[in-house]
Amino acid sequence: MSIDSESPSPSPSRDWFFPSPSFIHPNPNPNPRRCVTNPRISRPPKPSSFQSFSHSSSKYAGIRRRVEFARRTESLPASNVARPVSEQKPDVPVKKPDVSVDVSGEKKFAWASAGRFGGRWRMAILAAILATVLASLLHKNFSLHNQINVLQDQIYELNMRLQTCNILDYVDLTNPVPQESDHLPNRNLKNMALIITFTLLSIPFLIFKYVDYVSKSRRSVDNISEEVSLNKQLAYQVDAFLSVHPYAKPLALLVATLLLICLGGLALFGVTVDSLADSLWLSWTYIADSGNHANSEGIGPRLVSVSISFGGMLIFAMMLGLVSDAISEKLDSLRKGRSEVVEQNHTLILGWSDKLGSLLNQLSIANESLDGGIVVVMAERDKEEMELDIAKMEFDFRGTSVICRSGSPLILADLKKVSVSKARAIIVLAEDGNADQSDARALRTVLSLTGVKEGLRGHIVVELSDLDNEILVKLVGGDLVETVVAHDVIGRLMIQCARQPGLAQIWEDILGFENCEFYIKRWPELDGMQFEDVLISFPDAIPCGIKAAAYGGKIILNPDDSYVLQEGDEVLVIAEDDDTYAPATLPMVKEASFIHIARPARKPQKILLCGWRRDIDDMIVVLDAFLANGSELWMFNDVPEKERERKLIDGGLDITRLLNISLVNREGNAVIRRHLESLPLESFDSAKRLPYREAMVTQGHRGSFSQGSWIGEMQQASDKSVIISEILDPRTKNLLSMSKISDYVLSNELVSMALAMVAEDRQINDVLEELFAEEGNEMQIRQANLYLREGEELSFYEIILRARQRREIVIGYRQSSAERAIINPPAKNEKQRWSLKDVFVVIAEKE
Numbered sequence: 057m058s059i060d061s062e063s064p065s066p067s068p069s070r071d072w073f074f075p076s077p078s079f080i081h082p083n084p085n086p087n088p089r090r091c092v093t094n095p096r097i098s099r100p101p102k103p104s105s106f107q108s109f110s111h112s113s114s115k116y117a118g119i120r121r122r123v124e125f126a127r128r129t130e131s132l133p134a135s136n137v138a139r140p141v142s143e144q145k146p147d148v149p150v151k152k153p154d155v156s157v158d159v160s161g162e163k164k165f166a167w168a169s170a171g172r173f174g175g176r177w178r179m180a181i182l183a184a185i186l187a188t189v190l191a192s193l194l195h196k197n198f199s200l201h202n203q204i205n206v207l208q209d210q211i212y213e214l215n216m217r218l219q220t221c222n223i224l225d226y227v228d229l230t231n232p233v234p235q236e237s238d239h240l241p242n243r244n245l246k247n248m249a250l251i252i253t254f255t256l257l258s259i260p261f262l263i264f265k266y267v268d269y270v271s272k273s274r275r276s277v278d279n280i281s282e283e284v285s286l287n288k289q290l291a292y293q294v295d296a297f298l299s300v301h302p303y304a305k306p307l308a309l310l311v312a313t314l315l316l317i318c319l320g321g322l323a324l325f326g327v328t329v330d331s332l333a334d335s336l337w338l339s340w341t342y343i344a345d346s347g348n349h350a351n352s353e354g355i356g357p358r359l360v361s362v363s364i365s366f367g368g369m370l371i372f373a374m375m376l377g378l379v380s381d382a383i384s385e386k387l388d389s390l391r392k393g394r395s396e397v398v399e400q401n402h403t404l405i406l407g408w409s410d411k412l413g414s415l416l417n418q419l420s421i422a423n424e425s426l427d428g429g430i431v432v433v434m435a436e437r438d439k440e441e442m443e444l445d446i447a448k449m450e451f452d453f454r455g456t457s458v459i460c461r462s463g464s465p466l467i468l469a470d471l472k473k474v475s476v477s478k479a480r481a482i483i484v485l486a487e488d489g490n491a492d493q494s495d496a497r498a499l500r501t502v503l504s505l506t507g508v509k510e511g512l513r514g515h516i517v518v519e520l521s522d523l524d525n526e527i528l529v530k531l532v533g534g535d536l537v538e539t540v541v542a543h544d545v546i547g548r549l550m551i552q553c554a555r556q557p558g559l560a561q562i563w564e565d566i567l568g569f570e571n572c573e574f575y576i577k578r579w580p581e582l583d584g585m586q587f588e589d590v591l592i593s594f595p596d597a598i599p600c601g602i603k604a605a606a607y608g609g610k611i612i613l614n615p616d617d618s619y620v621l622q623e624g625d626e627v628l629v630i631a632e633d634d635d636t637y638a639p640a641t642l643p644m645v646k647e648a649s650f651i652h653i654a655r656p657a658r659k660p661q662k663i664l665l666c667g668w669r670r671d672i673d674d675m676i677v678v679l680d681a682f683l684a685n686g687s688e689l690w691m692f693n694d695v696p697e698k699e700r701e702r703k704l705i706d707g708g709l710d711i712t713r714l715l716n717i718s719l720v721n722r723e724g725n726a727v728i729r730r731h732l733e734s735l736p737l738e739s740f741d742s743a744k745r746l747p748y749r750e751a752m753v754t755q756g757h758r759g760s761f762s763q764g765s766w767i768g769e770m771q772q773a774s775d776k777s778v779i780i781s782e783i784l785d786p787r788t789k790n791l792l793s794m795s796k797i798s799d800y801v802l803s804n805e806l807v808s809m810a811l812a813m814v815a816e817d818r819q820i821n822d823v824l825e826e827l828f829a830e831e832g833n834e835m836q837i838r839q840a841n842l843y844l845r846e847g848e849e850l851s852f853y854e855i856i857l858r859a860r861q862r863r864e865i866v867i868g869y870r871q872s873s874a875e876r877a878i879i880n881p882p883a884k885n886e887k888q889r890w891s892l893k894d895v896f897v898v899i900a901e902k903e
Contacts, residue, residue, distance in 0.1 A: 327356030428455025
């Protein structure tokens with residue numbers, strides 16, 4: 057029988073509950089009509105209930121008995137197929153099949169077997185029983201759903217046949233059954249999906265139980281307690297995998313998420329009518345938002361959705377833990393200075409010592425003309441501690457940024473972390489303590505630096521403690537290395553200051569970047585000019601040497617006046633900054649007449665050396681070169697005389713080869729030094745250095761020692777002698793205002809200045825080595841009577857030319873009324889009146 061095309065098509069959706077028995081509306085027409093071949097069916101109003109239809113069903117009982125069901129009759133119970141609609145009780149609900157499962161036999165068997173297999177299989181058997189019960193419940197639920205769908209199909213067919221026969225205008229279902237073309241997914245596939253899901257979920261549990269059983273059985277059979285169990289070995293392998301591979305944890309979390317999506321999708325596919333793709337997507341929504349499972353209906357879908365949501369919460373918790381750990385690790389890495397420094401053309405300082413503060417101060421002053429620079433400090437200390445110590449330093453960084461990193465200069469990875477290959481200068485600081493160990497570590501650091509694959513853009517400045525190790529460090533580092541031997545520099549400087557009081561202040565001004573310092577630059581316009589004319593060509597600088605290209609770039613201090621500058625030659629000057637000077641037109645300078653004053657011959661001197669240094673043998677050699685024949689060196693320290701001679705011999709000193717001095721040993725304590733160190737640093741005003749003339753004629757009261765003792769003799773001599781003190785802490789100089797000390801040497805500060813200057817320009821190291829050496833040129837302080845007469849008016853240029861007649865270069869002066877010397881004075885062509893009490897600072901050959 058054909059159905060008219062205007063009949064309403066059923067909806068493709070289905071419900072998971074059996075529809076209410078009241079679903080058919082009674083026919084408003086009391087007169088029955090016969091069936092026609094092509095009835096004209098119109099959409100009737102929505103029926104109300106099945107109960108009203110049941111009262112009038114007796115009128116059409118004969119027709120219902122003749123109705124033949126064409127599809128799915130084999131799935132209906134026999135009673136439903138044979139019984140007409142009128143005989144069915146309308147208000148009797150469909151009885152659901154009994155879903156209870158008798159598992160008493162299985163439980164008895166499980167508990168009986170537990171006694172034989174032991175307690176380790178009880179959990180496995182219980183899990184298997186629970187899985188079986190759960191699978192049975194799901195299967196029964198699925199069967200009920202299948203029967204409900206079949207009944208809905210039959211009701212739909214009855215409705216359509218009644219409409220076709222015009223017995224009823226329309227019968228509406230709350231949820232119409234889909235057409236025949238819309239089939240449910242294959243039941244076999246859904247059952248297989250459920251079986252695969254439970255199998256995959258059971259496999260890890262069974263494997264864990266098997267591993268635990270094998271581990272216990274091996275220990276019980278072999279009786280070897282030292283053997284590592286299999287579960288511990290697997291745990292170790294997992295731990296090693298997670299430790300070795302940095303992305304193992306996120307990858308494991310991703311795999312767990314995908315497995316949960318797949319297993320949850322298969323489970324949903326087995327308990328719902330959705331397709332596999334829709335089930336997988338629904339599984340992902342349950343994982344991403346655990347609240348989505350609230351819309352699930354039915355025991356099976358709800359149980360699966362709750363399980364997926366619970367797994368999603370666990371995955372979210374693990375993901376949150378990984379993200380939190382990653383953020384904490386990154387912040388901890390930044391706090392501890394483990395991140396990489398992305399800089400170039402910066403100054404890199406390796407190590408930490410007391411000289412770091414002065415070194416940072418000098419580098420900050422040097423970078424001020426560049427609007428600040430970048431200084432990176434790497435040491436084996438905590439980054440926060442380094443930053444705190446640097447913040448306590450009482451000086452202005454002048455725009456320079458100091459970046460601290462924790463690491464070892466012996467590790468290439470740490471060196472790459474501070475961009476060592478892009479640094480323009482690398483400073484290696486000596487460690488405090490044993491000199492040999494400090495130099496050995498410096499040597500290893502140089503080896504690490506030379507092993508950088510990317511190469512080094514800048515040079516290496518190494519601070520050493522022992523002069524004997526300098527050759528080895530230069531041999532390893534090659535042309536990249538410049539060395540500054542701190543003890544040797546300070547020892548030579550103290551000897552020079554003992555001979556010429558006031559020279560320490562001159563060195564502070566020249567080595568530091570606050571005043572004037574050495575610079576080397578090429579000036580093509582000076583090519584072909586004699587050095588005598590070059591001396592007066594710079595209004596804001598004082599030339600004092602030439603870097604001769606013809607001699608391989610060798611720096612010649614205080615060259616002859618007749619030296620002619622060649623192409624490629626550079627001029628060494630003393631200036632305030634590298635951009636503050638330039639050559640100008642030659643001024644008109646009147647050359648003054650030569651004043652011939654014979655220098656008095658050197659007289660023997662008596663030197664008292666208090667204390668002991670490990671490089672004192674080198675100082676004795678330098679003193680022997682500087683002092684006149686017949687001089688005496690009194691050594692006063694707490695080292696026993698016999699041990700003192702042994703230490704000098706071990707240091708390489710041959711006492712028999714001393715030409716000008718003889719050693720006088722006295723044993724005792726340097727009481728004065730201990731008393732100075734015990735005084736509070738804040739109790740005194742700033743120290744004032746004695747001028748050169750006052751230092752030479754200072755008189756004072758005598759002490760309480762007897763004149764017959766040697767200490768009394770030395771005290772009487774000290775009242776009219778020059779006293780030079782070495783100071784490590786710059787604050788200690790405040791004590792000198794209460795003493796009779798003529799001059800002092802800030803050893804740590806001067807070494808830091810030398811390191812900073814060589815770091816800025818490595819060529820300056822050759823200049824400093826010559827000025828501190830026993831031979832060649834040195835810095836000296838001269839009396840004014842060598843260049844002028846009392847009350848004579850001369851310009852500074854005229855004094856420079858008069859000094860050239862003595863083969864000297866005047867770089868500054870100190871007037872009798874001034875406290876400090878002026879290096880590179882301005883207005884060099886202006887005349888002024890001079891006094892014989894004035895002194896001049898010159899660069900001259902050693903006498």
